[in-house]
Amino acid sequence: MKFINPSWLWLLLLIPGLYIALVFHEKRRQKKFEQFAKIPLWSTIVPDFTAGAGLAKGRLFLIALAFTIFALARPQWGTHEETAHVTGLDIMVVLDLSNSMEVEDVSPNRLKKAKHLVRSLAERLRGDRIGLIAFAGSSFIASPLTNDLEYISSTLEILGSQSITSQGTDTAGALEAARRGLERGAEDTAPVPDGKTFPSRVILLITDGEDQEGGATEQAAELNKSDIKLYIIGVGTQKGGPIPMRDADGNLHGYKKDRKGEPVISTFKPDQLTALAAAGGGKYWNATQDEQEIEEMLTDLNALNRTEYTERRYLVHEDRFQFPLAIAVILLFLELAVATSRKPAKLLLVLFIFGSFLPTQPASAESAVPLDSYFENRKGLEAFNDGKIEEAKKHFGAAQAIDPTRPELEFNQGVIRLQEGDVDSAVRSFDQAARLSQSNPQVSGQALYNLGGALSKKGDVPNAIRSYLGAISKAHQAKDFQLGEDARKNLELLIQQQQQKKKQEQQQKDEQDKKEQQEKQKKEKEKEDQKSKENEQKKEKDQKEPKQFEEPKESRKRQFRSPKLSPEDAERVMAELKNREKELHKRLKKQQGTSSGVQKDW
Structure with a gap:
């Protein structure tokens, strides 16, 4: 036996005290009546009076009160099986954490506005699961599909542009990560019975539209083929703004610049996002101050198919409050047959009516367990405790x-x-x-x-x-x-x-660097010794061989001598060689082409 509202049972402690007070009151009343007339004369003076009737009435009243309290505690014993049908949507939110989301062209900035949109959506969902993908140049699952809205809210609090070291905007990679997250969430649910389908799956992308990697439109089309709806909310203004750079304390210390030293102006591209949503079979909205786009999205979501995709059998405990309540009612009628005053009975009837209209609470997770599963788990625990x-x-x-x-x-x-x-x-x-x-x-x-x-x-x-x-x-x-x-x-x-591990690794790295430096110095020294030795050997060899006449360097620079060419012919040959060298340089420049653009990291 168990109780749904065991706190009511504390009232049973009042019953003994009330009974003692009742006995004391009856004895005091009899003593006062004895002062008026002797006990043998009571039946003559008051023919309908029965000694002890008041005490009997009080006992019946207190017993009825005890059973009423017992009924209010909602006793349960016995079980039966029930089948629950599970339906819902799976929604994966893809949140842009790139540096451009720090732009303050919307209040307070793009990222904080995006987080508020996610919270507003989560608070309005009923029975649907929601997950969270964070992305910039790369992406990761910040939260798997869950019904725990507190966990989603706390996860949003800690997310920021510093959460991802790889900056940029890889929208295609983020959509692919969201697709995998939805598939994994589907695998984590119970097996789908024959004839049932998985619930509708939705991806909500919240971004400013600066996709620098490409491939997002193709990925959106693949999602549409997989029956995954893609909704997009764009955050920002077409005017855009500079990207603020802040320290760990949030203090502004300048604005982001590209490699040429020019300030980076992040622009908002709603046209690209509209085309992306169309490719994904969904819709696009601009983020607004009153967040009307959330209401419109919920209207669309409510129209989607919340498919019944599984059935679960539960062991439910039976409510038995009717039995003590029935006993209390019978005792009330008996008390009314004996009692001279009906006021206490009326009070108990009010209590009975209040208890009979109490809402019946659904069985909790602890009271709803599949029968076979419960017994198998119990056997497993016993075996585990026995080793x-x-x-x-x-x-x-x-x-x-x-x-x-x-x-x-x-x-x-x-x-x-x-x-x-x-x-x-x-x-x-x-x-x-x-x-x-x-x-x-x-x-x-x-x-x-x-x-x-x-x-x-x-x-x-x-x-x-x-x-x-x-x-x-x-x-x-x-x-x-x-x-x-x-x-x-x-x-x-x-x-x-x-x-401690990092400290040891740093020490090992320092020792390795030191060892490599010593080996490098040793090799350089050996190389210098070898070179010195070769120079000495060459010098000794030159001393042994007879010297030949060498034309002075100054003379070689200024004149070109050949036994077959005249000085005029030699000058023409040298001029031709210089022209060919210039042509060669021009062709090399054409082959190299222009340098690539500056890589974006926002």
């Missing part, structure tokens, strides 16, 4: 096959795989468990904590640090202070190890 790893693995696998989207089952698989030494599989399991349990910070925090440990063993320190930070955040939400403290300690230890 029977293979048997536990078998039962956990059977439970997960029944309910593949339950995060606790994926978490258990990760523990088993880590126990077996399969770190890569453990990383995948913990990552999957963390993403499936976004709405359950307790499970999500434990999954991220174990994911950090597995990534540390794998040597992926940056992602391990990111996982521990996520575990600390989830522990704070779940108020699990022990988990948060453990994650913080591991994070500090990991950072210290990383710093």
